[in-house]
Every structure is written in C-alpha cells, then in structure tokens.
Amino acid sequence: MPDALRTEERIGTRRTLTEEVMEKVQQMVRRGELRADELYSVYQLAEALGISRSPVRDGLLKLEAAGLVAFERNRGFRVTVPSARQIVEIFAIRIALEPPAAARVAARRDPEVTARLRETMTAMEKAAAASDEPAFWAHDQAFHDTILTAAGNSQAAAVVRDLRERTRLIGPGTTKAARSLPAVAAEHRPVLDAIAAGDGKTAHDDMRAHLEATGRLLSAQTEGVPPADAAIEALWTEIIG
Known part of the structure; x- marks a missing residue:
C-alpha cells in the first residue's frame, strides 16, 4: 500500500464509521492509492485511516456484497472493478x-x-x-x-x-x-x-x-x-x- 495512504484525513462523525470506510475506500481507488487486483490487508487499511479494524472490516464486507472488493482467506482483500x-x-x-x-x-x-x-x-x-x-x-x-x-x-x-x-x-x-x-x-x-x-x-x-x-x-x-x-x-x- 503506497505511502500516499497515510493521509491526515480522519473519519468524521456525520455518518457511521462503516459508511465512512466505504467512502474512503472508493476515494482511494479513484485516486489510484488502491489499485485493482493488488492484495491489501485490513490491518494496513485500518492503520492508513487511523481507526480500528472492526469498522474497516465491516465496510469492506459491505463493499464485497456489492461486488467491489474480494477477500482471500487469511490473506487480505483485492479491489475488483467491472469490465x-x-x-x-x-x-x-x-x-x-x-x-x-x-x-x-x-x-x-x-x-x-x-x-x-x-x-x-x-x-x-x-x-x-x-x-x-x-x-x-x-x-x-x-x-x-x-x-x-x-x-x-x-x-x-x-x-x-x-x-x-x-x-x-x-x-x-x-x-x-x-x-x-x-x-x-x-x-x-x-x-x-x-x-x-x-x-x-x-x-x-x-x-x-x-x-x-x-x-x-x-x-x-x-x-x-x-x-x-x-x-x-x-x-x-x-x-x-
């Protein structure tokens, strides 16, 4: 995961942490900070966002349900995009x-x-x-x-x-x-x-x-x-x- 992910932006309070994680992941993909098909860990993402792993995993699970990320057992997750x-x-x-x-x-x-x-x-x-x-x-x-x-x-x-x-x-x-x-x-x-x-x-x-x-x-x-x-x-x- 690139150093650019270590941003000073922090999760706000207007929405739930899960919703904020989903939005942050989408922004990071658009900016090229998370790239399709590369393997990332929940721990890396939680550290980059400055929050605990639980809401990060919850957000990623929702993105997985929408077909936007894919988990690999005991390895991490990959961003997936439609063709x-x-x-x-x-x-x-x-x-x-x-x-x-x-x-x-x-x-x-x-x-x-x-x-x-x-x-x-x-x-x-x-x-x-x-x-x-x-x-x-x-x-x-x-x-x-x-x-x-x-x-x-x-x-x-x-x-x-x-x-x-x-x-x-x-x-x-x-x-x-x-x-x-x-x-x-x-x-x-x-x-x-x-x-x-x-x-x-x-x-x-x-x-x-x-x-x-x-x-x-x-x-x-x-x-x-x-x-x-x-x-x-x-x-x-x-x-x-």
Whole structure:
C-alpha cells in the first residue's frame, strides 16, 4: 500500500464509521492509492485511516456484497472493478429505467417533486463548486432516486442504487480527461428544467443523454481509451443499439 495512504484525513462523525470506510475506500481507488487486483490487508487499511479494524472490516464486507472488493482467506482483500462490457450492460439497464421515469415525472407535474429536485440541484451545484466529492455524489444519487421514486417504482430506485455501487469504484467519469464536477452537475439541469415544464419527451431524452455520456466515459476509462474509441462504440452498439 503506497505511502500516499497515510493521509491526515480522519473519519468524521456525520455518518457511521462503516459508511465512512466505504467512502474512503472508493476515494482511494479513484485516486489510484488502491489499485485493482493488488492484495491489501485490513490491518494496513485500518492503520492508513487511523481507526480500528472492526469498522474497516465491516465496510469492506459491505463493499464485497456489492461486488467491489474480494477477500482471500487469511490473506487480505483485492479491489475488483467491472469490465467495460459490464459497465455498458449496467448502463443499458439504467437507460431502460431512468429516461422513462423522467418522462413520467414530467407528465405528472407535481410541484412538490419539482421543489425537491430544485433543492437537490442547488445543493449539487454548491458541492461541485466546492469540489466536495462525497457531498456531490450524495446529491447526485438523491436527484436520480427522487425521479425514480416519484415515477412510482421504488424497486427501480433500489435497482439503480445497486447498479451505481457497481461502477463507483472506478471513478465517476470526472478525470482530467473526462468531466469536472460542475460539468456533471450541468447535465442534470436540463432534466430538471424539462420536468418543471412538464415536457416528458425532453426529460426522457436529456436523461438518456446524461446516462450515455457517463456510461461511455466510464467504459472507456476502464479500458484506458478515449470515449470515441471504436471498441467502446462497438460495445454500445452491440448492447444498447
């Protein structure tokens, strides 16, 4: 485990230690401090985070249940990330669920839902401006979750939450070669505007555009190629069309 892991950051008190460990591991993977398929020990991670091994193990067990880490008996754990194909398959499911949900929410024109989305959008933009990644992705998830739930399908919301966990460890598509947090936030604004205007078709299309942009970046990022790479384009055509 690199020396960069010996950070001065310490676990906060706003969330449980287990939740903080999960977030810290995800951040460390995105920064390249934990690398896929290398073997690490729970003791090393606990020492790097400055907390006891019990909550570290609990956090890793939750990440294992989501398919994001793998334990090796009496040896430690490895970070696992989905392949480019798996990422495209994940986004194929999200595209099947989320754009129609946005269209349904727009058609209903519920002022309370619109107000919640506006509040979340504002919080997301503030977090982006402050480069507060944990807060930003929490608001991002809340935005998508609100739309899915308001569309009347709580099971779809749960499915999408699980799918998002499968892609979080490889990064959110905000590398230097991809998008900044403000750029990602900006992709949500047209969806909100269309919902507020009761424009179902535009809400559908803008949500799909946002998901495709994210999915293409993440699948390309996994392969270390540009989003316009022919192999990535072939995967999207094969799986999504």
